[in-house]
Amino acid sequence: MACDRKLLGDELIVCTDCLSTIPLTEHAILDQNGIDLLFHDLIHKESRTIRYERGAAFAFYNRERGQNFRLMIERGKFGAHPNPQIFYFLGRLAAQAYIDSDLFDDIDYLVPVPLHPRRLRERGYNQAEYICRGMSEVLHIPMDTEHLLRTRNNPHQSRSQFHKRSENVKNIFSVSYPEEWKNKHILLVDDVITSGSTMFACMRQLSPIRGCRVSAFTLGWAHK
Numbered sequence: 580m581a582c583d584r585k586l587l588g589d590e591l592i593v594c595t596d597c598l599s600t601i602p603l604t605e606h607a608i609l610d611q612n613g614i615d616l617l618f619h620d621l622i623h624k625e626s627r628t629i630r631y632e633r634g635a636a637f638a639f640y641n642r643e644r645g646q647n648f649r650l651m652i653e654r655g656k657f658g659a660h661p662n663p664q665i666f667y668f669l670g671r672l673a674a675q676a677y678i679d680s681d682l683f684d685d686i687d688y689l690v691p692v693p694l695h696p697r698r699l700r701e702r703g704y705n706q707a708e709y710i711c712r713g714m715s716e717v718l719h720i721p722m723d724t725e726h727l728l729r730t731r732n733n734p735h736q737s738r739s740q741f742h743k744r745s746e747n748v749k750n751i752f753s754v755s756y757p758e759e760w761k762n763k764h765i766l767l768v769d770d771v772i773t774s775g776s777t778m779f780a781c782m783r784q785l786s787p788i789r790g791c792r793v794s795a796f797t798l799g800w801a802h803k
């Protein structure tokens with residue numbers, strides 16, 4: 580999926596060389612990591628009612644480090660042959676990498692950040708859902724795709740400032756039957772975090788639910 584070399588023996592989807600070049604964040608061994616700092620900052624500025632527990636990214640996602648890791652994710656979504664299996668594979672790998680940390684302690688549901696139905700139709704799958712499937716198999720924590728819903732498509736936003744991005748995505752999510760998430764601990768899962776605005780918009784929707792806590796996990800962190 581990254582270097583185009585033919586896979587050998589028991590290699591699956593990604594070759595051993597490319598696996599060894601994934602620029603791991605080692606968030607599991609840090610008390611407070613960059614994802615925590617990102618969300619603590621957003622919560623402090625925007626919405627202090629969010630009950631955020633913890634977060635982590637599996638690897639760095641940028642041009643300078645781990646070019647092949649970026650390719651895995653980009654080709655998985657946009658390549659000539661988009662392949663959801665890469666996300667399942669990376670979800671398993673990431674869960675295994677963090678299984679001994681406390682990141683997944685007392686999580687009730689793995690919840691993929693939903694794609695808008697239109698994009699879901701175009702791509703044919705939600706990559707975050709495949710990440711959750713892989714994680715769920717390793718962690719034995721159920722995935723929930725029923726409650727958190729996307730209500731409208733957001734405009735392409737990669738060039739705008741955080742505040743504008745934040746306004747763009749503020750109300751695009753909703754939670755159906757929120758009482759079923761009362762006192763639950765939700766792990767939001769996505770493929771890549773950049774500004775955090777999309778995941779933060781999900782967190783906003785969870786904050787009115789009594790006793791509902793939220794954590795965040797992503798494969799890639801687009802950190803400068």
Ligand SMILES: [Zn+2]
Pocket residue numbers: 581582583584593594595596597598
């Ligand atoms: Zn390779």
